Amino acid sequence: xxxxxxxxxxxxxxxxxxxxxxxxxxxxxxxxxxxxxxxxxxxxxxxxxxxxxxxxxxxxxxxxxxxxxxxxxxxxxxxxxxxxxxxxxxxxxxxxxxxxxxxxxxxxxxxxxxxxxxxxxxxxxxxxxxxxxxxxxxxxxxxxxxxxxxxxxxxxxxxxxxxxxxxxxxxxxxxxxxxxxxxxxxxxxxxxxxxxxxxxxxxxxxxxxxxxxxxxxxxxxxxxxxxxxxxxxxxxxxxxxxxxxxxxx
Amino acid sequence: xxxxxxxxxxxxxxxxxxxxxxxxxxxxxxxxxxxxxxxxxxxxxxxxxxxxxxxxxxxxxxxxxxxxxxxxxxxxxxxxxxxxxxxxxxxxxxxxxxxxxxxxxxxxxxxxxxxxxxxxxxxxxxxxxxxxxxxxxxxxxxxxxxxxxxxxxxxxxxxxxxxxxxxxxxxxxxxxxxxxxxxxxxxxxxxxxxxxxxxxxxxxxxxxxxxxxxxxxxxxxxxxxxxxxxxxxxxxxxxxxxxxxxxxxxxxxxxxxxxxxxxxxxxxxxxxxxxxxxxxxxxxxxxxxxxxxxxxxxxxxxxxxxxxxxxxxxxxxxxxxxxxxxxxxxxxx
Numbered sequence: 001x002x003x004x005x006x007x008x009x010x011x012x013x014x015x016x017x018x019x020x021x022x023x024x025x026x027x028x029x030x031x032x033x034x035x036x037x038x039x040x041x042x043x044x045x046x047x048x049x050x051x052x053x054x055x056x057x058x059x060x061x062x063x064x065x066x067x068x069x070x071x072x073x074x075x076x077x078x079x080x081x082x083x084x085x086x087x088x089x090x091x092x093x094x095x096x097x098x099x100x101x102x103x104x105x106x107x108x109x110x111x112x113x114x115x116x117x118x119x120x121x122x123x124x125x126x127x128x129x130x131x132x133x134x135x136x137x138x139x140x141x142x143x144x145x146x147x148x149x150x151x152x153x154x155x156x157x158x159x160x161x162x163x164x165x166x167x168x169x170x171x172x173x174x175x176x177x178x179x180x181x182x183x184x185x186x187x188x189x190x191x192x193x194x195x196x197x198x199x200x201x202x203x204x205x206x207x208x209x210x211x212x213x214x215x216x217x218x219x220x221x222x223x224x225x226x227x228x229x230x231x232x233x234x235x236x237x238x239x240x241x242x243x244x245x246x247x248x249x
Numbered sequence: 250x251x252x253x254x255x256x257x258x259x260x261x262x263x264x265x266x267x268x269x270x271x272x273x274x275x276x277x278x279x280x281x282x283x284x285x286x287x288x289x290x291x292x293x294x295x296x297x298x299x300x301x302x303x304x305x306x307x308x309x310x311x312x313x314x315x316x317x318x319x320x321x322x323x324x325x326x327x328x329x330x331x332x333x334x335x336x337x338x339x340x341x342x343x344x345x346x347x348x349x350x351x352x353x354x355x356x357x358x359x360x361x362x363x364x365x366x367x368x369x370x371x372x373x374x375x376x377x378x379x380x381x382x383x384x385x386x387x388x389x390x391x392x393x394x395x396x397x398x399x400x401x402x403x404x405x406x407x408x409x410x411x412x413x414x415x416x417x418x419x420x421x422x423x424x425x426x427x428x429x430x431x432x433x434x435x436x437x438x439x440x441x442x443x444x445x446x447x448x449x450x451x452x453x454x455x456x457x458x459x460x461x462x463x464x465x466x467x468x469x470x471x472x473x474x475x476x477x478x479x480x481x482x483x484x485x486x487x488x489x490x491x492x493x494x495x496x497x498x499x500x501x502x503x504x505x506x507x508x509x510x511x512x513x514x515x516x517x518x519x520x521x522x523x524x525x526x527x528x529x530x531x532x533x534x535x536x537x538x539x540x541x542x543x544x545x546x547x548x549x550x551x552x553x554x555x556x557x558x559x560x561x562x563x564x565x566x567x568x569x570x571x572x573x574x575x576x577x578x579x580x581x582x
Contacts (some may be wrong), residue, residue, distance in 0.1 A: 123391070
């Protein structure tokens with residue numbers, strides 16, 4: 001079995017966002033980049049499958065050299081091989097990312113492909129389904145439980161207020177949601193080993209964006225709220241404000 | 250020439266408010282672009298049930314019967330994302346629709362990536378606004394979980410958009426001119442091979458409102474001190490008809506299920522009312538809820554960051570405030 005995990009590098013969720021000088025992206029100065037948190041569930045699932053029944057495992061990322069950090073984190077968690085598809089610039093949309101990943105995966109031909117359900121930068125939840133459709137493969141996203149039986153798969157997908165049970169067949173693409181497993185913390189030995197582990201580099205195969213960010217803005221600043229200071233004695237006043245002023249109750 | 254198709258989601262044969270929001274926005278956009286729009290429904294609802302969309306401005310409505318579609322696979326399934334994606338894409342291609350709108354629900358976000366590829370369209374998911382300049386569409390999309398907003402221009406003839414729920418207005422019109430036309434799976438070339446993913450079972454928690462869809466949310470954080478105290482949150486929520494939410498800290502501690510988590514690694518919400526109890530307001534939490542229309546914070550720490558985004562707040566011990574607040578709400582509701 002060959003398993004690929006597509007990973008991306010994103011600003012840490014504690015990042016305080018500032019707009020960069022181009023006005024079209026965030027200012028990356030001082031920002032800590034991490035492996036996309038949902039990708040950790042994807043990596044962990046692949047590594048557990050490898051440990052259970054043996055598999056060749058790959059981490060694949062599309063991006064600039066910096067994205068090697070995402071692959072290295074995947075190495076630390078137990079992925080064996082890594083491929084970086086080098087973006088020709090840093091201006092690419094979801095279609096370009098999906099097309100490049102699909103081209104690389106088409107060459108690699110894995111039996112199973114994992115993604116994090118979405119990356120916490122653009123939050124689109126778009127790439128896994130786009131890649132799957134480009135490759136004519138089935139996909140299930142937001143998966144919290146996965147059972148594989150030969151080439152049959154059964155997945156639990158989280159939906160609003162519940163879950164769906166979905167069946168499909170391999171090869172397939174699975175988008176991992178929190179709850180799928182408990183990602184491991186890399187130990188010191190694996191962290192040291194990941195530093196010298198090689199990453200295969202491929203050049204980008206596609207660069208024709210279908211969309212373009214024309215500006216990026218911070219949310220409008222909020223006016224000062226009405227903060228009442230008398231604890232439980234303020235409860236009646238709060239209800240009155242919500243009713244008469246905010247007209248929300 | 251642009252032409253708009255609104256895919257109208259029906260789950261368990263019912264329309265949610267997000268469906269009406271999508272119809273209204275399709276109608277508004279068709280007015281701005283001066284183009285036609287139609288709605289597509291795949292469900293087992295009767296024509297009369299579907300005609301309610303006409304109250305929001307839908308006139309031309311196409312219906313594909315879900316049971317008929319599922320029978321192509323031999324029946325006995327709930328629905329198939331892959332087959333529905335194919336059906337929407339085929340219908341759009343056969344009839345020249347260039348703009349396809351989805352609700353940005355879990356369902357819409359699962360279908361739209363496939364439909365964008367099958368129709369050779371740009372895809373911009375989870376948007377909060379659409380504008381048109383010289384016939385070119387650009388949209389507003391929250392990024393970094395709402396810490397910033399990107400204005401994105403579409404450089405493609407075809408585009409697929411999904412609309413964040415609770416943001417676009419569902420507006421009733423004066424008259425209902427809805428006309429429902431049936432289409433068949435055969436006309437959309439649906440074959441058994443298109444059912445590559447099949448939903449065999451849907452399990453819904455009874456009587457619970459999901460935070461992602463709720464118009465009101467009462468959320469608890471570490472200030473609740475333990476899972477045994479969340480009955481205070483649940484009771485207040487039940488009085489005002491709200492969903493219960495939670496911060497990442499209490500989900501990680503195992504006090505509450507992940508399905509309730511609001512924030513950058515949970516759900517991004519924009520309800521009409523968000524009441525944060527004992528939540529300090531870590532940046533990753535604020536990211537997930539700061540677009541709520543009215544934010545109320547209850548916290549004993551007057552310097553808690555949550556007060557900086559709050560429209561209203563009470564500084565005080567929530568174990569004293571919540572029971573009184575519940576009674577005060579009861580008096581007026």
